[in-house]
Amino acid sequence: xxxxxxxxxxxxxxxxxAVMVGKIATGEVxxxxxxxxxxxxxxxxxxxxxxxxxxxxxRIEIARKAARENTADFAINLTLWKTxxxxxxxx
Numbered sequence: 001x002x003x004x005x006x007x008x009x010x011x012x013x014x015x016x017x018a019v020m021v022g023k024i025a026t027g028e029v030x031x032x033x034x035x036x037x038x039x040x041x042x043x044x045x046x047x048x049x050x051x052x053x054x055x056x057x058x059r060i061e062i063a064r065k066a067a068r069e070n071t072a073d074f075a076i077n078l079t080l081w082k083t084x085x086x087x088x089x090x091x
Contacts (some may be wrong), residue, residue, distance in 0.1 A: 011017045023029040051059065 011020050022030060
């Protein structure tokens with residue numbers, strides 16, 4: 001059975017999905033939202049604590065590395081896009 005965006009079970013067929021939507025709309029089925037887990041909460045706090053524990057120099061190194069990787073990804077995508085565009089314009 002397929003799962004929804006939050007892992008809940010959903011009907012696989014179109015009719016079953018339509019029936020489920022109707023039940024949710026009329027209130028026959030109540031969707032329960034789950035709270036974030038304790039691990040997720042600690043993870044959010046951990047990232048902030050990790051950043052506070054680093055020196056400014058180390059944070060700059062990490063930011064530069066991320067920027068370099070993002071730029072490289074952009075350059076690769078741009079090259080692929082130009083190649084595809086030139087092959088379309090040649091025809």
